[in-house]
Amino acid sequence: MRDNDRPIRVLVAKPGLDGHDRGAKVIARALRDAGMEVIYTGIRQSPQMITQAAAQEDVDVIGMSILSGAHLEILPEIMSLLRDQGMDDVLVVVGGIIPEVDRQPLKDIGISEVFGPGTSTGAIVEFIRDSVNQRAGA
Amino acid sequence: MPSKDKKQWQRDTLEPSVKRFPERREKFQTDSGLDIDPLYSPEDLQAQGLDYDKDLGYPGEFPYTRGVQPNTYRGRVWTMRQYSGYGTAADTNERFRYLLDQGQTGLSIAFDLPTQIGYDSDHLLAKGEVGKVGVPICSLEDMETLFDQIPMDKVSTSMTINATASLLLCFYIAAAKKQGVSQEQISGTVQNDILKEYIARGTYAYPPRPSMRLVVDVFKYCAENVPKWNTISISGYHMREAGATAVQELAFTFSNAIAYVQAALDAGLKIDDFGPRLSFFFVAQNNLFEEVAKFRAARRMWARIMKERFGAKDPRSMMLRFHTQTAGVSLTAQQPDNNLIRCTIQALSAILGGSQSLHVNSRDEALALPSEESVQLSLRTQQILAFESGAADVVDPLGGSYYIESLTNELEAKALEYIQRIDDMGGSVAAIEQGFQVREIGDAAYQHRQEVESGERTIVGVNRFTTEEPPIEGLMRVNEEAARIQVERLERLRLKRDNGAVKSALERLEQVAQTDENTVPAILECVESYCTLGEICQVLRGVFGEQEGAFTF
Incomplete structure (x- = not known):
């Protein structure tokens, strides 16, 4: 259970082999500037590495950035690992090059939001804050 | 009277005009943050x-x-x-x-x-x-x-x-x-x-x-x-x-x-x-x-x-x-x-x-x-x-x-x-x-x-001049079968090639990589023996080590 006084803790991760990390790093900075505690995994993270880091760092949120088109293969594996480890309460959001038609299938497996290109960091901060607070209040 | 130089033009002609009709921004800059003057003349190059x-x-x-x-x-x-x-x-x-x-x-x-x-x-x-x-x-x-x-x-x-x-x-x-x-x-x-x-x-x-x-x-x-x-x-x-x-x-x-x-x-x-x-x-x-x-x-x-x-x-x-x-x-x-x-x-x-x-x-x-x-x-x-x-x-x-x-x-x-x-x-x-x-x-x-x-920087359609619109259609999708076809092809190759030749070419590459000798001829020999990319890189990773990623942002 989250202690409401501590800052929101976010793991920003780059799953798969994709090296495009401009977006991930900009978001990481924006979240930090908004008062959150941010851990960035660096690139080339396997699903196991990401869920392990999330558990170790005791994060409230996992934000993943993926631009290589591998989202439908990689993200379901991460979601099922999280479930297996009883980490269903972690908020998961995704950004990158993700076609509209793939967004609902990703939400169906438990991803809370898919942020497309052009989303403002302000909107992401707000979404994370509202969602985490809602979960804590529930 | 025409201005004698750019300075005079700025003082006598430009500034009075800007006072009446202010410029769109306080400062104009290139993408690299270089300041842009309203005008360039031979004097700048001089x-x-x-x-x-x-x-x-x-x-x-x-x-x-x-x-x-x-x-x-x-x-x-x-x-x-x-x-x-x-x-x-x-x-x-x-x-x-x-x-x-x-x-x-x-x-x-x-x-x-x-x-x-x-x-x-x-x-x-x-x-x-x-x-x-x-x-x-x-x-x-x-x-x-x-x-x-x-x-x-x-x-x-x-x-x-x-x-x-x-x-x-x-x-x-x-x-x-x-x-x-x-x-x-x-x-x-x-x-x-x-x-x-x-x-x-x-x-x-x-x-x-x-x-x-x-x-x-x-x-x-x-x-x-x-x-x-x-x-x-x-x-x-x-x-x-x-x-x-x-x-x-x-x-x-x-x-x-x-x-x-x-x-x-x-x-x-x-x-x-x-x-x-x-x-x-x-x-x-x-x-x-x-x-x-x-x-x-x-x-x-x-x-x-x-x-x-x-x-x-x-x-x-x-x-x-x-x-x-x-x-x-x-x-x-x-x-x-x-x-x-x-x-x-x-x-x-x-x-x-x-x-x-x-x-x-x-x-x-x-x-x-x-x-x-x-x-x-x-x-x-x-x-x-x-x-x-x-x-x-x-x-x-x-x-x-x-x-x-x-x-x-x-x-x-x-x-x-x-x-x-x-x-x-x-x-x-x-x-x-x-x-x-x-x-x-x-x-x-x-x-x-x-x-x-x-909003200091405009991106048309994103932070200015936006409209609601339906998602774009006709996007390209990679053939879902491609990965499976590729993996099967690779498996077949591993069975049909001369695996003795593969082994000796990879060993030769490993030796060369440990010296100062040019690696390209040894890689070419591997390639012509149908060694795979992964096998060749595995050898080189063994000799050279693997680069770690960075976590800073």
Whole structure:
């Protein structure tokens, strides 16, 4: 259970082999500037590495950035690992090059939001804050 | 009374007018943050000490500011080269033949991420990535399929490949040989620019120092055996895409170039033996004039670096030849047709800047790989610029513009300051090891983002002039079966090849990698024995170690 006084803790991760990390790093900075505690995994993270880091760092949120088109293969594996480890309460959001038609299938497996290109960091901060607070209040 | 000089004009004519009709912004700046005056005049160039003979000269003559070819596009227009690759080798072969039929004049191979990083398609880490951002090439067999019915003595091919560049070059040489084409006949480019992978693009495999040796091995092998091959394409593109400014693009590209040249000299090569085969790759971004000035500054800087810093004698070593691609980061998912206009302006800057070859991005690429239809539009954009706009009919059309010349000077001066800072840190490799370029680029990217969010920087359709619209249709999807087909193909290959020959070729490579001997012949032997990419890289990872990622942001 989250202690409401501590800052929101976010793991920003780059799953798969994709090296495009401009977006991930900009978001990481924006979240930090908004008062959150941010851990960035660096690139080339396997699903196991990401869920392990999330558990170790005791994060409230996992934000993943993926631009290589591998989202439908990689993200379901991460979601099922999280479930297996009883980490269903972690908020998961995704950004990158993700076609509209793939967004609902990703939400169906438990991803809370898919942020497309052009989303403002302000909107992401707000979404994370509202969602985490809602979960804590529930 | 007309003003006597710019100062007087500013005081007597401009300022009273601005008082009545204020300017749109307090301060006008280029993308690199260079201040822009309302007007440029001969006085600006005089103040900067511009000397036509020394700083500009005629095209085809040192310092090549106005172009490396005396008549630029009047003889032959630039090479129209659309970067392409997805699915399987057979799928990409089909797209290549389509593009050649449509009038494209060179090929440019996009490889998938496992191929770029050195994993076979059935490696655990390749899951989900096979055939996605490019074509998987795991063996000579795949390269043969990729070039089926494409004459390798006629077409020039650019390969965006870095950590595994020498391998892919060997696949290419071996596939050409199977077509009866010798390595002396083939022409093209391997990107082979590993340093910018640590800075921006991320497809490194081994640590920087052994990687530098692999780069130089390619220089050496090609100088002796593959005379028409460009052994490196030193790239500013990806650093700029990651957030660098135009000044940083120039500075980091040339400080990397200096590191490669120095490494080759240290390995005993002679400057004019490999200098003429070095090529470059820049982005064409939105700020039309700054980009044109950047290309011109780049030519002058390289000519001087090669002549003055490295003592090159052969003029071809001093000529900066470059490929350009329009800016992927400038594409928006919102109002995607606007991207056509952005791409056209960017492409125009490359032409006005005298690029040797060009890729124009497509309207749908903020959301997926480009569809065949949108790639055709990109190619048509190039053809309209080449044959209708008139931009290709005269050399260096903007040369002599007070603004362009002034910007060219300023970009050069600022970039040289940065290069000096990197020299003082011990050169590019040392700076990379200290995380310098990554930090600088990260800061610039974040600043850019903040300007967009505050509205200080306009992106049409995103933070201004927005509309509600239905999602774009007809997006390209990679054949879902591609990965399975590719993995099966690889399994069959492993069964049918001579596994004894594979083993001994890999052992030989391991021995060579442990000495100073050139690795390319040993890799070629592996390739011709149908060793796979993953097997070859596994050997090299064993000898050189593996590069770790960074966690800073």
